[in-house]
Amino acid sequence: MTVRLLAPAQAELDEAIAWYAEQAPGLGETFLIETLKAIQLIEQHPQAWHPLTMYIRRCRLRRFPYSVVYTQDGTDILVLAIAHQHRKPLYWKTRLN
Template sequence: MEIRLLEIAETETDEAVTFYNSEQPELGADFIVIFIHSLERIKTYPKAWNPFNQNTRQCQLRRFPYGIVYQILEGEILVVAISHLHREPGYWKDRITP
């Protein structure tokens, strides 16, 4: 099953990397490594995390306060948000398809 990110989720990822690099050199690179590892875990075990609804789940990143919000659709996994866990919970809900 392939993974696809909404453009807005890509932007959220870029913003997190930029923020962490501004806090400490190479911290953004650490974020990316953990993010990619989490995507690989999602691809391998897409139903491992508790669902919000029938097809939407969130995988929390290790070490960083972010979650990958994704939907399991026919033939693909769609990442709808890279959500900071302590800011605006649920802001991404209008991005999901029922």
Template sequence: MSVVRLSPEAVDELVEMAAWYRGQRPGLELEFLAEVDRVLPLIGGSPASFPRLIDVPEDLMIRRALLPRFPYAVIFMDLVAEVRVLAVAHAKRRPGYWLDRVE
């Protein structure tokens, strides 16, 4: 199992999204965060089981995991020593905005 590390930007996105969902319906932010919490161990356990993004250079090994209940994807790099979450991005808006986070 790989260690999953979230970039500071991904953490900021989670906080922002949780606040938005809280404004929609109290408690919905907890459901959103629980969904993310369910996906992260799956990513760490088998990162290669998630599809690679085809619109980025293949050598970057960037993959995504869709959240089943919410229109977001966890965008991550499958590295040798760890899995690095670059973004929690809306599945339909601003594709690739997180590319400058790749190191």
């Protein structure tokens, strides 16, 4: 099973890392590590997290107010968004099309 990030999801991840890096030394790296751990857990147990729709699920990060929004694409995982939990709910829905 492989994990792919849509280009907008990768951009969101990069922006969040940069923002946290500006807040405190090492915080951007901490955010990246936690995001990668969540993605690894999703890869191991793709059905374990909260379903948002019939095909889309969300895995919340523990320390940061972000979620990894993903779907299964055959045997692969497609990350639709690295979404801030307090901004624009469901803005990423059109990315699946």
